[in-house]
Amino acid sequence: MTIGVLVGLPHLREGPILNKARAMQMPALISANALSRWSQRQGWPEWLGWKLDQLRNARGLASLALDSAGFVAMARYRGFPWRTDDYLALAASYPFRWFASMDYCVEPEIAADREEVLGRISRTIRANLDCRRGARDLGIEHRLMPVIQGRRPEDYERCLDALALDVSRTRFIGVGSMCRRQVRGPEGLIAVLDHLDRILPPGLMLHLFGVKGSALPELAGLDHRILSVDSQAYGIAARQDAFRRGVAKTDELVAEHMQAWTGRQLSRLANPSGTRQPEPACAVPDKPPTDPWEQAIVQARAEIRQCVEDGDIGHEDVTTLWIEQWAADIYRDALAG
Structure with a gap:
Protein backbone atom coordinates (compact mmCIF):
# COMPACT_ATOMS: atom_id res chain seq x y z
CA MET A 1 0.00 0.00 0.00
CA THR A 2 1.25 3.50 -0.86
CA ILE A 3 1.30 6.15 1.85
CA GLY A 4 -0.92 9.05 0.83
CA VAL A 5 -0.04 12.75 1.05
CA LEU A 6 -2.65 15.35 2.04
CA VAL A 7 -1.91 18.93 1.03
CA GLY A 8 -2.70 21.38 3.82
CA LEU A 9 -4.49 24.44 2.46
CA PRO A 10 -4.14 27.85 4.19
CA HIS A 11 -7.67 28.91 3.12
CA LEU A 12 -10.47 28.11 0.69
CA ARG A 13 -10.63 31.45 -1.09
CA GLU A 14 -10.84 31.34 -4.85
CA GLY A 15 -7.48 32.05 -6.42
CA PRO A 16 -4.11 30.55 -7.38
CA ILE A 17 -3.73 28.19 -4.39
CA LEU A 18 -7.15 26.62 -4.74
CA ASN A 19 -6.84 26.45 -8.54
CA LYS A 20 -3.50 24.67 -8.21
CA ALA A 21 -4.92 22.22 -5.66
CA ARG A 22 -7.77 21.41 -8.04
CA ALA A 23 -5.36 20.91 -10.93
CA MET A 24 -3.08 18.66 -8.86
CA GLN A 25 -6.05 16.49 -7.78
CA MET A 26 -4.37 15.70 -4.48
CA PRO A 27 -6.45 15.11 -1.34
CA ALA A 28 -6.48 18.27 0.77
CA LEU A 29 -6.76 19.18 4.44
CA ILE A 30 -8.19 22.40 5.87
CA SER A 31 -7.81 23.63 9.46
CA ALA A 32 -10.82 24.76 11.47
CA ASN A 33 -8.87 27.93 12.20
CA ALA A 34 -8.71 28.71 8.46
CA LEU A 35 -12.51 28.66 8.41
CA SER A 36 -12.90 30.89 11.48
CA ARG A 37 -14.38 34.40 11.58
CA TRP A 38 -12.72 36.88 13.93
CA SER A 39 -13.28 40.40 15.21
CA GLN A 40 -10.78 42.87 16.68
CA ARG A 41 -13.40 45.37 17.86
CA GLN A 42 -12.60 44.72 21.53
CA GLY A 43 -8.87 45.14 20.97
CA TRP A 44 -8.19 41.40 20.99
CA PRO A 45 -9.19 38.51 18.72
CA GLU A 46 -12.79 37.45 19.33
CA TRP A 47 -14.03 34.26 17.65
CA LEU A 48 -17.36 34.82 15.89
CA GLY A 49 -18.08 31.51 14.19
CA TRP A 50 -17.36 29.80 10.88
CA LYS A 51 -16.97 31.00 7.30
CA LEU A 52 -19.22 28.26 5.95
CA ASP A 53 -19.68 30.00 2.62
CA GLN A 54 -16.04 29.21 1.74
CA LEU A 55 -16.81 25.49 1.78
CA ARG A 56 -18.64 25.95 -1.52
CA ASN A 57 -15.22 26.63 -3.06
CA ALA A 58 -14.08 23.08 -2.25
CA ARG A 59 -15.81 21.83 -5.39
CA GLY A 60 -13.32 20.30 -7.80
CA LEU A 61 -10.87 19.18 -5.10
CA ALA A 62 -10.04 15.48 -5.07
CA SER A 63 -11.27 15.37 -1.45
CA LEU A 64 -11.20 17.56 1.65
CA ALA A 65 -10.55 16.60 5.28
CA LEU A 66 -10.89 18.77 8.40
CA ASP A 67 -8.39 19.27 11.23
CA SER A 68 -9.40 20.76 14.60
CA ALA A 69 -6.39 23.15 14.62
CA GLY A 70 -5.13 21.92 17.99
CA PHE A 71 -1.58 23.25 17.73
CA VAL A 72 -2.59 26.67 16.36
CA ALA A 73 -5.29 26.99 19.02
CA MET A 74 -2.80 26.33 21.81
CA ALA A 75 0.10 28.36 20.38
CA ARG A 76 -1.95 31.37 19.26
CA TYR A 77 -4.98 31.46 21.57
CA ARG A 78 -3.83 29.34 24.56
CA GLY A 79 -6.83 27.08 24.06
CA PHE A 80 -9.66 26.31 21.68
CA PRO A 81 -11.71 29.46 20.96
CA TRP A 82 -14.67 27.22 20.05
CA ARG A 83 -16.51 24.58 22.05
CA THR A 84 -16.98 20.96 21.04
CA ASP A 85 -20.50 21.58 19.75
CA ASP A 86 -19.23 24.46 17.58
CA TYR A 87 -16.59 22.25 16.01
CA LEU A 88 -19.03 19.41 15.37
CA ALA A 89 -21.41 21.86 13.70
CA LEU A 90 -18.60 22.73 11.29
CA ALA A 91 -17.84 19.05 10.70
CA ALA A 92 -21.50 18.39 9.90
CA SER A 93 -21.76 21.31 7.47
CA TYR A 94 -19.80 19.63 4.66
CA PRO A 95 -19.18 16.02 3.56
CA PHE A 96 -15.54 15.97 4.64
CA ARG A 97 -13.54 12.88 3.74
CA TRP A 98 -12.90 12.73 7.49
CA PHE A 99 -12.72 15.18 10.34
CA ALA A 100 -10.25 14.84 13.19
CA SER A 101 -11.31 14.79 16.82
CA MET A 102 -10.34 17.80 18.89
CA ASP A 103 -7.07 17.08 20.70
CA TYR A 104 -4.44 18.73 22.90
CA CYS A 105 -0.94 18.72 21.43
CA VAL A 106 2.11 18.16 23.63
CA GLU A 107 5.01 19.69 21.69
CA PRO A 108 7.67 21.07 24.08
CA GLU A 109 6.74 24.69 23.37
CA ARG A 133 -20.78 11.19 21.38
CA GLY A 134 -21.68 14.43 19.60
CA ALA A 135 -20.83 13.03 16.17
CA ARG A 136 -23.04 10.02 16.84
CA ASP A 137 -25.94 12.34 17.68
CA LEU A 138 -25.38 14.24 14.42
CA GLY A 139 -25.07 11.07 12.34
CA ILE A 140 -21.46 11.77 11.30
CA GLU A 141 -19.57 9.37 13.57
CA HIS A 142 -18.54 7.31 10.54
CA ARG A 143 -16.42 10.27 9.37
CA LEU A 144 -14.80 11.01 12.74
CA MET A 145 -11.09 10.22 12.99
CA PRO A 146 -9.97 9.71 16.62
CA VAL A 147 -6.68 11.43 17.47
CA ILE A 148 -4.16 10.19 20.05
CA GLN A 149 -1.49 12.27 21.73
CA GLY A 150 1.72 11.70 23.66
CA ARG A 151 5.36 12.52 24.14
CA ARG A 152 6.62 8.99 24.84
CA PRO A 153 5.54 5.87 22.95
CA GLU A 154 3.69 4.53 25.99
CA ASP A 155 1.72 7.80 26.23
CA TYR A 156 0.02 7.01 22.94
CA GLU A 157 -0.83 3.54 24.20
CA ARG A 158 -2.34 5.06 27.35
CA CYS A 159 -4.46 7.34 25.17
CA LEU A 160 -5.59 4.42 23.00
CA ASP A 161 -6.55 2.27 25.97
CA ALA A 162 -8.68 5.04 27.46
CA LEU A 163 -10.54 5.60 24.18
CA ALA A 164 -11.63 1.93 24.03
CA LEU A 165 -12.08 2.13 20.25
CA ASP A 166 -14.34 -0.31 18.47
CA VAL A 167 -11.81 -1.62 15.95
CA SER A 168 -14.60 -3.17 13.89
CA ARG A 169 -15.87 0.37 13.17
CA THR A 170 -12.66 2.43 13.33
CA ARG A 171 -10.61 2.29 10.13
CA PHE A 172 -7.88 4.77 11.03
CA ILE A 173 -6.69 7.08 13.79
CA GLY A 174 -4.67 10.28 13.81
CA VAL A 175 -1.33 10.57 15.59
CA GLY A 176 -0.64 14.06 16.91
CA SER A 177 2.48 16.00 17.97
CA MET A 178 4.51 14.66 15.06
CA CYS A 179 5.60 17.84 13.27
CA ARG A 180 8.43 18.95 15.59
CA ARG A 181 9.54 15.49 16.67
CA GLN A 182 13.02 14.12 16.11
CA VAL A 183 13.24 11.00 13.96
CA ARG A 184 15.46 9.02 16.32
CA GLY A 185 15.69 8.62 20.08
CA PRO A 186 13.44 7.10 22.77
CA GLU A 187 10.72 9.70 22.08
CA GLY A 188 11.40 9.97 18.35
CA LEU A 189 9.13 9.34 15.39
CA ILE A 190 10.41 5.82 14.77
CA ALA A 191 10.10 4.78 18.43
CA VAL A 192 6.47 5.97 18.53
CA LEU A 193 5.50 4.32 15.24
CA ASP A 194 7.24 1.02 16.03
CA HIS A 195 5.44 0.90 19.37
CA LEU A 196 2.06 1.60 17.80
CA ASP A 197 2.70 -0.97 15.09
CA ARG A 198 3.32 -3.62 17.76
CA ILE A 199 0.19 -2.92 19.81
CA LEU A 200 -2.42 -2.04 17.19
CA PRO A 201 -4.59 -4.73 15.60
CA PRO A 202 -3.91 -5.55 11.94
CA GLY A 203 -5.68 -3.29 9.50
CA LEU A 204 -5.99 -0.25 11.78
CA MET A 205 -4.23 2.54 9.89
CA LEU A 206 -2.59 5.79 10.99
CA HIS A 207 -2.67 9.35 9.74
CA LEU A 208 0.41 11.31 10.85
CA PHE A 209 -0.12 15.03 11.37
CA GLY A 210 2.62 17.31 10.07
CA VAL A 211 5.50 14.85 9.59
CA LYS A 212 8.46 16.80 8.21
CA GLY A 213 9.54 15.87 4.71
CA SER A 214 13.05 14.80 5.72
CA ALA A 215 11.51 12.07 7.92
CA LEU A 216 9.39 10.51 5.16
CA PRO A 217 12.10 8.14 3.83
CA GLU A 218 12.31 6.68 7.36
CA LEU A 219 8.75 5.39 7.02
CA ALA A 220 9.90 2.55 4.76
CA GLY A 221 8.45 -0.73 5.97
CA LEU A 222 5.48 0.92 7.67
CA ASP A 223 3.27 1.41 4.62
CA HIS A 224 1.07 -1.41 5.95
CA ARG A 225 0.29 0.81 8.95
CA ILE A 226 0.45 4.42 7.70
CA LEU A 227 -2.48 5.56 5.61
CA SER A 228 -1.42 9.16 5.04
CA VAL A 229 0.59 12.18 6.15
CA ASP A 230 -0.04 15.90 5.78
CA SER A 231 1.83 19.17 5.99
CA GLN A 232 1.63 22.83 5.07
CA ALA A 233 5.40 23.29 5.29
CA TYR A 234 5.50 24.68 1.76
CA GLY A 235 4.16 27.94 3.20
CA ILE A 236 7.37 28.38 5.19
CA ALA A 237 9.44 27.66 2.09
CA ALA A 238 7.44 30.26 0.16
CA ARG A 239 8.03 32.86 2.89
CA GLN A 240 11.77 32.14 2.89
CA ASP A 241 11.90 32.33 -0.90
CA ALA A 242 10.06 35.65 -0.94
CA PHE A 243 12.36 37.09 1.73
CA ARG A 244 15.48 35.92 -0.08
CA ARG A 245 14.34 37.39 -3.40
CA GLY A 246 12.90 40.56 -1.86
CA VAL A 247 9.44 39.99 -3.31
CA ALA A 248 5.95 39.68 -1.84
CA LYS A 249 4.70 36.28 -0.70
CA THR A 250 1.78 36.16 -3.09
CA ASP A 251 -0.69 33.29 -3.48
CA GLU A 252 0.89 32.65 -6.90
CA LEU A 253 4.26 32.07 -5.24
CA VAL A 254 2.72 29.89 -2.53
CA ALA A 255 0.92 27.80 -5.17
CA GLU A 256 4.20 27.17 -6.98
CA HIS A 257 5.84 26.00 -3.77
CA MET A 258 2.83 23.83 -2.94
CA GLN A 259 3.17 21.94 -6.21
CA ALA A 260 6.94 21.57 -5.89
CA TRP A 261 6.67 20.49 -2.24
CA THR A 262 4.06 17.84 -3.05
CA GLY A 263 6.25 16.41 -5.78
CA ARG A 264 9.19 16.14 -3.38
CA GLN A 265 7.12 14.35 -0.74
CA LEU A 266 5.79 11.83 -3.23
CA SER A 267 9.33 11.25 -4.49
CA ARG A 268 10.63 10.72 -0.95
CA LEU A 269 7.93 8.16 -0.22
CA ALA A 270 8.61 6.36 -3.50
CA ASN A 271 12.38 6.27 -2.88
CA PRO A 272 13.06 5.34 0.76
CA SER A 273 16.60 5.73 2.06
CA GLY A 274 17.07 2.03 2.75
CA THR A 275 16.26 -0.49 5.44
CA ARG A 276 14.91 1.25 8.50
CA GLN A 277 16.35 0.13 11.82
CA PRO A 278 13.82 -0.13 14.68
CA GLU A 279 14.40 2.14 17.63
CA PRO A 280 15.09 0.24 20.87
CA ALA A 281 12.61 0.89 23.66
CA CYS A 282 14.04 3.07 26.43
CA ALA A 283 11.57 4.20 29.06
CA VAL A 284 12.55 7.25 31.11
CA PRO A 285 11.50 6.87 34.76
CA ASP A 286 9.70 9.77 36.42
CA LYS A 287 11.19 11.13 39.64
CA PRO A 288 8.53 12.01 42.22
CA PRO A 289 8.98 15.40 43.94
CA THR A 290 10.06 15.59 47.59
CA ASP A 291 8.80 19.11 48.36
CA PRO A 292 5.31 18.97 49.99
CA TRP A 293 3.90 21.76 47.81
CA GLU A 294 5.21 20.14 44.63
CA GLN A 295 3.71 16.84 45.82
CA ALA A 296 0.36 18.60 46.26
CA ILE A 297 0.61 20.00 42.72
CA VAL A 298 1.30 16.54 41.29
CA GLN A 299 -1.63 15.04 43.23
CA ALA A 300 -3.95 17.88 42.18
CA ARG A 301 -3.06 17.41 38.54
CA ALA A 302 -3.62 13.66 38.77
CA GLU A 303 -7.05 14.12 40.38
CA ILE A 304 -8.05 16.77 37.84
CA ARG A 305 -6.91 14.52 34.98
CA GLN A 306 -9.18 11.77 36.26
CA CYS A 307 -12.10 14.20 36.56
CA VAL A 308 -11.53 15.33 32.98
CA GLU A 309 -11.45 11.77 31.66
CA ASP A 310 -14.58 10.90 33.66
CA GLY A 311 -16.39 13.89 32.22
CA ASP A 312 -16.81 15.69 35.55
CA ILE A 313 -14.72 18.58 34.18
CA GLY A 314 -14.89 19.71 30.55
CA HIS A 315 -11.73 19.31 28.49
CA GLU A 316 -11.91 23.05 27.63
CA ASP A 317 -12.21 24.20 31.26
CA VAL A 318 -8.94 23.34 33.03
CA THR A 319 -6.85 26.37 34.05
CA THR A 320 -3.64 26.91 36.00
CA LEU A 321 -5.65 28.66 38.70
CA TRP A 322 -7.79 25.54 39.17
CA ILE A 323 -4.70 23.41 39.65
CA GLU A 324 -3.21 25.78 42.22
CA GLN A 325 -6.46 26.05 44.20
CA TRP A 326 -6.92 22.27 44.14
CA ALA A 327 -3.32 21.79 45.29
CA ALA A 328 -3.78 24.33 48.09
CA ASP A 329 -6.64 22.25 49.51
CA ILE A 330 -4.50 19.10 49.36
CA TYR A 331 -1.57 20.92 50.93
CA ARG A 332 -3.70 22.27 53.82
CA ASP A 333 -5.21 18.83 54.41
CA ALA A 334 -1.71 17.29 54.55
CA LEU A 335 -0.57 19.88 57.10
CA ALA A 336 -3.71 19.39 59.20
CA GLY A 337 -3.30 15.62 59.13
Missing part, protein backbone atom coordinates in the same frame (compact mmCIF):
# COMPACT_ATOMS: atom_id res chain seq x y z
CA ILE A 110 3.16 23.88 24.46
CA ALA A 111 3.72 21.35 27.26
CA ALA A 112 6.93 22.26 29.06
CA ASP A 113 6.97 19.48 31.68
CA ARG A 114 5.83 15.92 32.23
CA GLU A 115 2.80 16.88 34.32
CA GLU A 116 1.53 19.18 31.58
CA VAL A 117 1.97 16.40 29.02
CA LEU A 118 -0.11 14.03 31.16
CA GLY A 119 -2.78 16.68 31.65
CA ARG A 120 -3.07 17.30 27.94
CA ILE A 121 -3.34 13.57 27.24
CA SER A 122 -6.29 13.39 29.65
CA ARG A 123 -7.93 16.36 27.93
CA THR A 124 -7.35 14.68 24.56
CA ILE A 125 -9.08 11.56 25.84
CA ARG A 126 -12.10 13.56 27.02
CA ALA A 127 -12.22 15.60 23.82
CA ASN A 128 -12.26 12.39 21.75
CA LEU A 129 -15.07 10.90 23.82
CA ASP A 130 -17.10 14.11 23.63
CA CYS A 131 -16.56 14.38 19.86
CA ARG A 132 -17.57 10.75 19.41
